[in-house]
Amino acid sequence: MHRPRLVRALIALALALTAAYAVRAIGHYGGERLDGFFVQWIYDGVAVIGMVLCIWRAIRIREGRAVWTLIALGFAFQVAGNEVYTVLYGYDVAPFPSVADALWIACYVPMIAALALRIHAAGGARGVVLLDILIAIAALSSISAAFLVDAILAGGSSSALQLATSLAYPVFDLVLATLVLQLAAAGGWRLGRGTALLAFCFVCWAVTDSVYAYQTIQETYLGGGLLDLGWVVPFALFGVAAWMAPDPAIARQSPGLRALVVPAGFAVVALVMVVYSAIANVTVLSLVFSATALVFVIARFVVTYRSYLVVLGVTEEEATTDALTGLGNRRALTSDLDAVVASGADAQLLLYDLNGFKGYNDAFGHPAGDALLERLGGCLRAAVGDAGVAYRMGGDEFCVLLYAGAGEQVVSAASAALSEGGEGFAISASLGRAALPADATTAAEALRTADHRMYQDKRSTRGAAGEQATHALLRVLTERHPDVGDHSTGVADLAEAVAREMGASDEQAREVRAGAALHDIGKAAIPDAILSKPGPLDEGEWAFMRRHTLIGERIVASAHALASVAKLVRSSHERWDGGGYPDGLAAEASPLGARIIFVCDAFDAMLADRPYSAPLGFEPALAELERCAGSQFDPQVVAAFVTVARERALSPLEPAVS
Numbered sequence: 023m024h025r026p027r028l029v030r031a032l033i034a035l036a037l038a039l040t041a042a043y044a045v046r047a048i049g050h051y052g053g054e055r056l057d058g059f060f061v062q063w064i065y066d067g068v069a070v071i072g073m074v075l076c077i078w079r080a081i082r083i084r085e086g087r088a089v090w091t092l093i094a095l096g097f098a099f100q101v102a103g104n105e106v107y108t109v110l111y112g113y114d115v116a117p118f119p120s121v122a123d124a125l126w127i128a129c130y131v132p133m134i135a136a137l138a139l140r141i142h143a144a145g146g147a148r149g150v151v152l153l154d155i156l157i158a159i160a161a162l163s164s165i166s167a168a169f170l171v172d173a174i175l176a177g178g179s180s181s182a183l184q185l186a187t188s189l190a191y192p193v194f195d196l197v198l199a200t201l202v203l204q205l206a207a208a209g210g211w212r213l214g215r216g217t218a219l220l221a222f223c224f225v226c227w228a229v230t231d232s233v234y235a236y237q238t239i240q241e242t243y244l245g246g247g248l249l250d251l252g253w254v255v256p257f258a259l260f261g262v263a264a265w266m267a268p269d270p271a272i273a274r275q276s277p278g279l280r281a282l283v284v285p286a287g288f289a290v291v292a293l294v295m296v297v298y299s300a301i302a303n304v305t306v307l308s309l310v311f312s313a314t315a316l317v318f319v320i321a322r323f324v325v326t327y328r329s330y331l332v333v334l335g336v337t338e339e340e341a342t343t344d345a346l347t348g349l350g351n352r353r354a355l356t357s358d359l360d361a362v363v364a365s366g367a368d369a370q371l372l373l374y375d376l377n378g379f380k381g382y383n384d385a386f387g388h389p390a391g392d393a394l395l396e397r398l399g400g401c402l403r404a405a406v407g408d409a410g411v412a413y414r415m416g417g418d419e420f421c422v423l424l425y426a427g428a429g430e431q432v433v434s435a436a437s438a439a440l441s442e443g444g445e446g447f448a449i450s451a452s453l454g455r456a457a458l459p460a461d462a463t464t465a466a467e468a469l470r471t472a473d474h475r476m477y478q479d480k481r482s483t484r485g486a487a488g489e490q491a492t493h494a495l496l497r498v499l500t501e502r503h504p505d506v507g508d509h510s511t512g513v514a515d516l517a518e519a520v521a522r523e524m525g526a527s528d529e530q531a532r533e534v535r536a537g538a539a540l541h542d543i544g545k546a547a548i549p550d551a552i553l554s555k556p557g558p559l560d561e562g563e564w565a566f567m568r569r570h571t572l573i574g575e576r577i578v579a580s581a582h583a584l585a586s587v588a589k590l591v592r593s594s595h596e597r598w599d600g601g602g603y604p605d606g607l608a609a610e611a612s613p614l615g616a617r618i619i620f621v622c623d624a625f626d627a628m629l630a631d632r633p634y635s636a637p638l639g640f641e642p643a644l645a646e647l648e649r650c651a652g653s654q655f656d657p658q659v660v661a662a663f664v665t666v667a668r669e670r671a672l673s674p675l676e677p678a679v680s
Contacts, residue, residue: 025265029078033265036071036258039064044255047248065250066104068257073097075261086143090264092136097260099129100253119187126231127187130194137201137224140217150329153322154285158200160315161288162193164295168308192236195228203283216266223256223263230256289319344414346392347399355413355421359465362458368426369458370410372433373472374440374451375480376418381585382447394442394449401439406432420451421472452480514539516666517622521615523662534615537590541619544574544591568603571595590615594623599653609656617656621647621663624655640667 025033043064076094080087103125110121138155167189202221230252237243292315299309342354350358362369376398383391395418402412402420409432410424422436433455440451454476462468517538521531559567571592579588593607593616600608602620628643638646644664651660 026082029075029265032071032075033258033262036068036075036261039068039071040254040258043068044251047251065254066101066108068254069097069101069104072257072261073101076264079264089136089139089143092132092139093260093264095132096129096136097257099125099132103129119183123187127190127194130190130198133224133227134194134197134201137198137205140220141201141205150322150325153318153325154204155197155201157285157288157292157315157318157322158197159193160311160318161291161295162196162200163189164292164308164311164315167311168295168298168302168304191234192232195232198224198228200288216263219259219263219266223259226252227256285319285322288315292316292319344399344416347396347414349399349403349420350411350413352413352415355415355423356465358411358423359458359468362423363463363465363468366459370422370424370428370433371456371458371462371468371472372422372424372436373415373454373456373469373476374420374422374437375476376420376440377450377452377480378448379418382449385447398440398442398449402436405435405439412436452476454479513541513619513622513626516625516663517615517618519666520618520622520659520663523666524614524618524658530615533587534590534618536584536587537594537615538619538622540574540578540584540587541591541594541623542570542574543577544570544572546573546577568595572604589613590619592616594619596620597654598651598656601654614656614659617659618663621655621659625663625667 043060046060046064073094076090076097080090080094103122106125107120107122134155138152202224205217205221230249233249233252234243237249243249292312295308295312296316298304299312342350342357344351359371379391379394382394395414399412399414399420402422406412406422406424409428410422413421413423415421420440424432433453437451437453440449442449454472454474456462456468456471456475458468461471514535518531518535521534526534571594575588575592578584578591590613592604593612596602596605596607596612596616597620598609598617600606602612625643625647628638628646629640630637644667647655647660647663651657
């Protein structure tokens with residue numbers, strides 16, 4: 023923490039005056055001639071400097087302002103009591119209690135409040151800290167009443183005011199010490215330098231006040247002696263602590279069970295004093311204080327239990343609520359489904375998966391994606407209304423549990439709620455449904471059924487959108503270059519057959535077909551002079567021609583339904599040995615679908631009548647594929663291709679060659 027130059031000077035002055043006071047108190051140098059100077063000026067001077075440092079800290083720095091303001095207020099009461107004592111009584115024996123005693127006792131209130139705030143900042147609840155203080159005060163008052171009342175009365179204190187004043191000092195001192203213990207517990211028993219110094223000041227002050235109270239009763243207290251160092255040293259060190267760097271670890275501590283150390287300890291003390299009061303002849307006042315402490319313990323228990331219930335409720339809600347949308351989560355759905363199954367009631371489970379969300383996330387970023395999910399979740403809740411409950415399963419999956427009697431209009435409204443479109447994006451939702459108990463008799467079975475049907479709907483939706491986009495792009499290519507368009511259609515038929523021969527699923531086979539149909543779409547941007555050149559292309563023309571796969575990728579990727587197909591288009595001219603383009607991918611680094619397209623495209627090219635080459639026959643073309651397997655082509659793809667071609671007994675692209 024930055025200390026202004028004047029602050030450093032005041033701290034140095036306070037420490038120097040404290041050292042001078044210590045030397046004087048130990049050796050009593052100068053005799054009675056310097057008593058007034060040290061007691062009135064040095065003693066009060068250190069107190070005033072400490073107060074000024076605390077006030078300045080509270081004004082200059084916002085963090086901990088309330089704590090240091092209260093400590094400064096406590097200083098003010100202390101300094102005022104010193105001045106009243108000096109002015110009114112000087113070196114004469116002061117009455118007990120005096121106005122000075124009232125001011126000195128008043129200083130405890132803001133000091134205790136400062137410690138309470140510090141404990142609260144370390145993780146304690148404000149109301150709980152107050153109850154802990156009241157428990158400690160009542161329990162300690164019970165001890166004081168039991169063991170000190172007779173001693174105080176024997177020392178000449180007979181009035182109730184004298185008795186209360188005599189008891190106030192030790193009780194408040196012990197409360198200060200107790201709160202220091204509570205502060206250490208709240209901080210995990212690890213105190214930073216600033217907090218440790220502050221704790222030392224409070225403990226030192228408390229011990230000194232207790233000894234002062236005892237010596238006052240015994241009429242043995244002498245001003246300016248060694249005991250006064252117990253006040254002077256904390257006066258200076260409070261100012262030092264005020265300008266030390268705050269300990270951040272204190273504010274981060276979680277109190278846990280250690281927060282119960284103080285209230286539990288004093289609850290035991292109160293119980294012991296109740297038992298002791300029953301078997302010993304002690305003042306009734308002790309029993310009253312013990313009973314009061316137990317009442318506060320009960321109140322502490324009630325507050326703690328209520329806090330536990332609140333935390334438990336929040337925890338349970340968080341455990342069953344999606345944090346982003348506020349809808350129920352998978353755990354909530356499972357619980358509600360189990361309840362519906364157990365009751366045997368009719369219900370419908372609707373499972374939704376968003377289409378186009380990944381593209382939206384990639385295009386606009388994850389914060390925008392989260393905002394979209396939150397918006398769609400709110401729309402879904404409003405669409406379902408009282409007809410059921412909406413949930414978010416995680417990711418881009420939503421679910422609705424519809425009660426009996428919910429009509430198709432609710433289903434349609436829920437589907438519409440999960441749809442949104444704008445410039446550059448379109449979001450829709452695939453739906454899977456399961457009726458309870460008709461389609462499923464358990465929650466797990468209902469989820470499996472709805473999930474299976476949802477993916478069927480997603481595949482059909484994605485396939486339809488992909489086919490529409492493929493046909494549209496292929497039409498563009500055919501209109502631009504009819505021969506290229508016809509070639510792509512033939513390659514697509516054969517590529518799909520080879521993919522199925524190699525074990526591809528329906529969806530994978532359709533993806534390979536679309537990639538084969540569009541593998542030359544980038545040639546729409548190639549000039550006719552290059553595309554239809556009768557002779558071989560030169561280096562510059564080849565460089566231009568090789569760009570068509572990259573151009574094709576950009577064209578195909580513009581249709582969200584063909585995002586995976588775009589990768590096949592890009593890699594459709596990669597070679598098995600890594601000599602292809604545009605990325606020089608070798609072996610299985612290139613997608614399998616692209617390797618299939620490459621073989622089918624090459625076979626069709628060998629059979630076609632090109633301006634710069636004569637066509638090969640069916641068998642010579644197969645032989646050329648087998649010769650180049652392992653270098654230009656994937657050997658497994660070539661083997662599958664030959665099997666397909668021979669099973670058909672003719673080229674699917676032209677009549678059989680005999």
